[in-house]
Amino acid sequence: DVKVTQSSRYLVKRTGEKVFLECVQDMDHENMFWYRQDPGLGLRLIYFSYDVKMKEKGDIPEGYSVSREKKERFSLILESASTNQTSMYLCASTPGQGATEAFFGQGTRLTVV
Amino acid sequence: GEDVEQSLFLSVREGDSSVINCTYTDSSSTYLYWYKQEPGAGLQLLTYIFSNMDMKQDQRLTVLLNKKDKHLSLRIADTQTGDSAIYFCAESIPSSASKIIFGSGTRLSIRP
Numbered sequence: 589d590v591k592v593t594q595s596s597r598y599l600v601k602r603t604g605e606k607v608f609l610e611c612v613q614d615m616d617h618e619n620m621f622w623y624r625q626d627p628g629l630g631l632r633l634i635y636f637s638y639d640v641k642m643k644e645k646g647d648i649p650e651g652y653s654v655s656r657e658k659k660e661r662f663s664l665i666l667e668s669a670s671t672n673q674t675s676m677y678l679c680a681s682t683p684g685q686g687a688t689e690a691f692f693g694q695g696t697r698l699t700v701v
Numbered sequence: 702g703e704d705v706e707q708s709l710f711l712s713v714r715e716g717d718s719s720v721i722n723c724t725y726t727d728s729s730s731t732y733l734y735w736y737k738q739e740p741g742a743g744l745q746l747l748t749y750i751f752s753n754m755d756m757k758q759d760q761r762l763t764v765l766l767n768k769k770d771k772h773l774s775l776r777i778a779d780t781q782t783g784d785s786a787i788y789f790c791a792e793s794i795p796s797s798a799s800k801i802i803f804g805s806g807t808r809l810s811i812r813p
Binding site: 592 | 705709734742743744745746749789791800801802803804805806
């Protein structure tokens with residue numbers, strides 16, 4: 589079974605802290621994605637990566653950065669957390685172009701206080 | 702631009718059919734998807750349809766695609782309490798990473 593694992597289910601951080609959200613997939617997938625999920629807004633794409641060290645901005649990249657040093661790992665970084673970044677964060681991966689399915693992690697619920 | 706829209710809520714009686722609708726804007730979409738999210742869980746692929754198809758049936762699920770109107774629907778026959786979830790419509794945008802764009806999700810609730 590494909591597995592996408594996010595390092596934490598729940599996180600509570602203080603305003604201004606640097607926050608790392610980690611995601612690991614075990615199926616040698618080319619593409620990895622970070623979304624945030626908010627009620628009534630669905631999933632909004634923050635950043636995605638189609639290869640090691642490659643990244644592209646999604647729809648809402650402001651306040652976030654990403655790192656993909658190894659193919660299996662895609663990290664989302666909040667340089668200085670703010671309360672409006674309180675959300676559910678979902679990582680996903682797909683095997684390549686023309687992919688028929690995105691595999692999701694279980695999500696990280698981040699609260700910034 | 703890329704946009705996927707769906708209504709936020711749907712309530713149906715147990716045993717009836719549920720129809721969840723979705724519209725999308727990008728005519729270059731290759732695949733269109735329906736994902737299901739149960740409480741406290743991530744998203745799981747329910748079904749998908751290739752953009753050159755009109756219909757796909759899989760047990761209780763029927764997907765209809767009207768490419769001219771950019772309209773996608775998911776019909777769940779004989780809706781059960783276990784079908785209570787949020788259903789997300791999504792489209793795959795051809796690009797280097799086959800970016801997937803999601804709608805806002807439709808919360809399906811089942812009444813007895």
